[in-house]
Amino acid sequence: xxxxxxxxxxxxxxxxxKKLKKHPNLEPGVIEELEMHLFDKIxxxxxxxxxxxxxxxxxxxxIPGAIDALASEFLKAKKKPVIKGTRVSxxxxxxxxxxxxxxxxxxxxxxxxxxxxxxxxGIATTILIMMYVKHELTYDTFHTNSDRIYRLVNxxxxxxxxxxxxxxxxWGLTANENIPEVENVTRFVFFTTPLVQRGENINYExxxxxxxxxxxxxxxxxxxxxxxxxxxxxxxxxxxxxxxxDIYFPNENPVGKALTMNGTEYTxxxxxxxxxxxxxxxxRYLVSMSTLNHPDxxxxxxxxxxxxxxxxxxxxxxxxxxxxxxxxxxxxxGEEAMPRYKAGMQLIxxxxxxxxxxREITPNSNITYVYAFSAIALLILLIACVNFTNLAxxxxxxxxxxxxxxxxxxxxxxxxxxxxxxxxxxYTFISSVIAIGLAIAALSLFNQxxxxxxxxxxxxxxxxVSWVLVLIVLIGxxxxxxxxxxxxxxxxxxxxxxxxxxxxxxTVRGGLVIFQFAITTGLILATSVVIQQLNYVQNQDLGFDKxxxxxxxxxxxxxxEQADTFKEELLRNPAIINASISxxxxxxxxxxxxxxxxxxxxxxxxxxRILAVDHEFIDTxxxxxxxxxxxxxxxxxxxxxxxxxxxxxxxxxxxxNPLNHRIAIEGIDFGPAPVIGVLEDFHFRSFRETIxxxxxxxxxxEWYTYxxxxxxxxxxxxxLAHIQDTWEKFDPVNPFxxxxxxxxxxxxxxxxxxxxxxxxxxTMLAIIISAIGLFGLASFITEKRTKxxxxxxVLGxxxxxxxxxxxxxxxxxxxxxxxxxxxxxxxGMGKWLESFAYKTNINGVTILxxxxxxxGIAWISVSYQSIKAALSNPINSLRSE
Amino acid sequence: MISRELKAASSKPMILSILNKGESYxxxxxxxxxxxxxxxxxxxxxxxxxxxxxxxxxxxxxxxxAILENRRKRKYYSLxxxxxxxxxxxxxxxxxxxxxxxxxxxxxxxxxxE
Numbered sequence: 001x002x003x004x005x006x007x008x009x010x011x012x013x014x015x016x017x018k019k020l021k022k023h024p025n026l027e028p029g030v031i032e033e034l035e036m037h038l039f040d041k042i043x044x045x046x047x048x049x050x051x052x053x054x055x056x057x058x059x060x061x062x063i064p065g066a067i068d069a070l071a072s073e074f075l076k077a078k079k080k081p082v083i084k085g086t087r088v089s090x091x092x093x094x095x096x097x098x099x100x101x102x103x104x105x106x107x108x109x110x111x112x113x114x115x116x117x118x119x120x121x122g123i124a125t126t127i128l129i130m131m132y133v134k135h136e137l138t139y140d141t142f143h144t145n146s147d148r149i150y151r152l153v154n155x156x157x158x159x160x161x162x163x164x165x166x167x168x169x170x171w172g173l174t175a176n177e178n179i180p181e182v183e184n185v186t187r188f189v190f191f192t193t194p195l196v197q198r199g200e201n202i203n204y205e206x207x208x209x210x211x212x213x214x215x216x217x218x219x220x221x222x223x224x225x226x227x228x229x230x231x232x233x234x235x236x237x238x239x240x241x242x243x244x245x246d247i248y249f250p251n252e253n254p255v256g257k258a259l260t261m262n263g264t265e266y267t268x269x270x271x272x273x274x275x276x277x278x279x280x281x282x283x284r285y286l287v288s289m290s291t292l293n294h295p296d297x298x299x300x301x302x303x304x305x306x307x308x309x310x311x312x313x314x315x316x317x318x319x320x321x322x323x324x325x326x327x328x329x330x331x332x333x334g335e336e337a338m339p340r341y342k343a344g345m346q347l348i349x350x351x352x353x354x355x356x357x358x359r360e361i362t363p364n365s366n367i368t369y370v371y372a373f374s375a376i377a378l379l380i381l382l383i384a385c386v387n388f389t390n391l392a393x394x395x396x397x398x399x400x401x402x403x404x405x406x407x408x409x410x411x412x413x414x415x416x417x418x419x420x421x422x423x424x425x426x427y428t429f430i431s432s433v434i435a436i437g438l439a440i441a442a443l444s445l446f447n448q449x450x451x452x453x454x455x456x457x458x459x460x461x462x463x464x465v466s467w468v469l470v471l472i473v474l475i476g477x478x479x480x481x482x483x484x485x486x487x488x489x490x491x492x493x494x495x496x497x498x499x500x501x502x503x504x505x506x507t508v509r510g511g512l513v514i515f516q517f518a519i520t521t522g523l524i525l526a527t528s529v530v531i532q533q534l535n536y537v538q539n540q541d542l543g544f545d546k547x548x549x550x551x552x553x554x555x556x557x558x559x560x561e562q563a564d565t566f567k568e569e570l571l572r573n574p575a576i577i578n579a580s581i582s583x584x585x586x587x588x589x590x591x592x593x594x595x596x597x598x599x600x601x602x603x604x605x606x607x608x609r610i611l612a613v614d615h616e617f618i619d620t621x622x623x624x625x626x627x628x629x630x631x632x633x634x635x636x637x638x639x640x641x642x643x644x645x646x647x648x649x650x651x652x653x654x655x656x657n658p659l660n661h662r663i664a665i666e667g668i669d670f671g672p673a674p675v676i677g678v679l680e681d682f683h684f685r686s687f688r689e690t691i692x693x694x695x696x697x698x699x700x701x702e703w704y705t706y707x708x709x710x711x712x713x714x715x716x717x718x719x720l721a722h723i724q725d726t727w728e729k730f731d732p733v734n735p736f737x738x739x740x741x742x743x744x745x746x747x748x749x750x751x752x753x754x755x756x757x758x759x760x761x762x763t764m765l766a767i768i769i770s771a772i773g774l775f776g777l778a779s780f781i782t783e784k785r786t787k788x789x790x791x792x793x794v795l796g797x798x799x800x801x802x803x804x805x806x807x808x809x810x811x812x813x814x815x816x817x818x819x820x821x822x823x824x825x826x827x828g829m830g831k832w833l834e835s836f837a838y839k840t841n842i843n844g845v846t847i848l849x850x851x852x853x854x855x856g857i858a859w860i861s862v863s864y865q866s867i868k869a870a871l872s873n874p875i876n877s878l879r880s881e
Numbered sequence: 882m883i884s885r886e887l888k889a890a891s892s893k894p895m896i897l898s899i900l901n902k903g904e905s906y907x908x909x910x911x912x913x914x915x916x917x918x919x920x921x922x923x924x925x926x927x928x929x930x931x932x933x934x935x936x937x938x939x940x941x942x943x944x945x946x947a948i949l950e951n952r953r954k955r956k957y958y959s960l961x962x963x964x965x966x967x968x969x970x971x972x973x974x975x976x977x978x979x980x981x982x983x984x985x986x987x988x989x990x991x992x993x994x995e
Binding site for chain 1: 906907908909912925926927928929930931934935946953954955956
């Protein structure tokens with residue numbers, strides 16, 4: 001027996017077990033198993049004669065070896081199943097991907113917010129613009145026979161511009177009768193704004209037309225009540241749209257009831273649904289053509305006031321019909337007149353975007369605008385995508401470790417690519433949902449900008465929505481592929497060690513920044529040019545003074561016959577400066593009657609615009625007579641016996657000294673009358689039109705249609721009140737209504753205004769999104785260089801020096817993008833300006849301002865982050881890991 | 882003394898065959914092998930237990946815990962059907978080798994090499 005303390009087997013085993021537990025990599029149950037083995041062995045050794053202590057020692061000798069062998073076996077076993085067993089599929093990890101994507105967003109709320117919001121704004125803008133483009137592209141496609149309806153026009157340039165949209169009455173009817181390919185015809189003539197009355201309800205109603213009875217058959221307008229075949233057959237029938245019916249027949253069916261227009265009783269024969277907005281003929285009511293009683297309505301030459309639409313049979317070529325009609329013409333108008341006429345056919349859905357003839361119903365739009373807006377939408381979207389890509393790539397560093405772990409755990413590169421692409425799609429999806437909300441919220445603002453009236457159902461149209469969905473997926477893939485490709489390529493060991501180098505990617509990222517800035521620069525330049533041109537146009541010397549001119553439309557003959565007295569009454573008030581009565585005014589309509597200047601052969605006659613005026617016209621408008629004299633009351637032969645022409649007319653007539661040359665207007669038995677004066681050129685219509693040759697004469701009083709009154713700029717209210725009082729004295733029946741000339745003139749520029757507005761806002765958006773993107777990028781890059789900044793500060797660099805250093809790099813980018821963008825924009829805008837007869841030019845100042853603003857944006861974005869970094873305590877920057 | 886490689890190669894058929902005769906546990910298996918070799922082969926714990934666990938992981942043998950009267954636990958192993966099949970395969974392999982060698986060594990004491 002030994003003298004040591006009593007050997008306790010239990011305690012020894014306990015100690016042994018404790019030691020074992022510390023060993024890593026032991027499967028559960030191994031300790032118990034070996035413990036039992038120990039006991040068995042100890043028993044066996046004891047039976048061989050060893051003491052308990054000796055037995056324990058011997059038995060536990062070999063155990064450690066076994067432990068190690070077991071541990072390594074366990075490790076080996078752990079690695080095997082990954083290769084042999086199931087591959088972790090993309091779909092199995094989907095929940096994990098969602099979690100990770102959302103966690104990423106949450107962790108970097110600031111940057112994620114920037115990214116998502118930027119993308120959302122870009123998508124919202126694209127949706128709105130696409131809605132607008134769709135609207136423009138689908139004009140006149142809703143008619144039942146849209147693909148077979150053609151407008152018959154006179155494509156002869158001598159009639160004005162490239163042709164004139166109106167023809168005389170017999171054109172359409174003859175084409176229908178004599179050309180078998182023409183199935184039907186319908187014509188429209190402006191119905192001069194009447195005074196409409198029912199009971200106590202009296203208003204002027206605009207937008208009415210005379211229309212042939214065939215109009216419903218040809219166009220298929222939706223009729224709520226009434227018979228389409230008979231509605232407009234009888235004279236004095238009128239078809240009302242809902243909006244007019246609601247005024248005079250609220251809550252009742254107007255069909256069969258009476259309505260008074262200009263004192264005559266009409267029968268309402270049909271109720272129509274309101275006409276959709278996307279058509280070039282927009283009307284509120286139609287009067288039967290049989291009501292029209294103009295003496296020249298069946299004349300082949302004199303009264304070209306008919307908008308004529310032919311319905312062709314299926315499969316017929318429009319050119320064939322045009323040719324056939326051209327061959328018919330000489331029979332009816334004689335060979336001598338032929339040089340002035342050339343029949344042309346315009347497909348109805350082409351008119352809105354491609355037709356710019358003389359006397360369109362309303363000024364049309366242009367396909368180039370559609371291209372421009374589509375391009376802008378695309379550009380804005382691209383900027384947003386570029387932002388996204390830039391930011392995602394810059395954040396790559398932060399994900400390096402995650403990528404390393406995933407790869408070590410067996411993720412394939414394709415799986416990782418799919419994961420990051422999926423994340424990008426999640427981002428895009430969230431942005432899109434926000435975008436739809438933004439688009440809906442911004443709809444009324446958009447309407448104000450584009451001068452349209454879109455509704456939410458326009459926005460959520462099915463085709464549009466499906467395009468948007470396609471867009472979302474495309475954006476997700478587009479913006480996500482580069483980062484996905486980049487991130488999935490990280491080597492696992494290096495990423496775990498934090499040694500990722502992003503060398504190749506900084507050139508791509510740089511390229512993307514340049515791209516963003518180039519687009520922004522281009523947009524800024526384009527907008528400046530548009531603004532410049534529009535201002536130029538507004539402020540150009542019109543050749544007359546358009547301020548403070550009030551225009552009245554004559555409703556009652558008394559105002560024609562008592563013109564002189566009326567004018568005298570008006571002038572009693574000192575605030576009234578001048579008053580003139582005329583049949584036309586600048587910017588309005590004119591007479592398309594042929595004139596005959598003496599000594600000029602017919603085929604060389606310029607298309608003279610004829611204005612029927614009075615003695616006060618030239619003074620009231622503030623025009624200038626540069627040769628000869630004005631009309632004078634003291635010379636009786638001036639009335640209906642003299643002519644004043646403008647400088648352009650003199651030029652086109654080839655008369656160096658036009659005075660005393662004579663001009664006649666045979667159609668109205670006028671002249672030949674001598675030219676008594678030459679007027680300085682003025683812009684008769686939009687600046688898009690070149691100045692036309694104009695002649696003025698004084699007609700007989702029944703011609704007169706308008707008063708133009710110049711009032712003093714002070715006491716405008718008072719002047720208007722006086723005019724109204726005087727009106728009511730002479731015409732107590734018709735309600736007084738007036739319009740200011742300059743607001744009317746403004747309306748001529750509706751299309752340009754709409755374009756300018758849209759361009760402005762798009763540019764602002766592009767700038768904002770660009771700036772946001774750049775800001776985010778600058779933040780990230782600056783963050784990466786916090787340590788560097790900290791060190792520089794410690795070494796003595798000032799805040800200014802640090803900011804400068806950061807800014808230098810971006811300056812390079814901006815310089816490159818300017819070099820790219822400015823020439824492109826210059827060229828593009830040059831082309832746009834060509835569509836104006838009178839244009840401004842793109843000068844150096846504009847370009848300089850553009851360049852300066854782009855630099856400004858870059859520097860502001862970068863400075864904020866750099867200053868923040870530079871001002872922070874270097875200790876914190878250096879300490880952070 | 883049997884070489885290490887031969888010991889390792891024979892471990893699988895050895896254990897499967899022993900377990901084929903009936904359920905057993907680690908210490909008992911070591912004892913049996915000693916008996917079979919007449920005391921010549923002493924298998925260490927480091928040799929046996931890893932192989933046991935490998936065979937268990939491959940599904941050739943299965944285990945159960947038995948609780949003894951003194952509240953100690955003992956792990957018993959037995960063959961699975963898959964293990965039985967594997968045993969047959971091992972048997973065939975081993976016999977192939979054995980037969981080839983026996984043919985070579987033949988009745989004649991001289992070995993002839995061509």
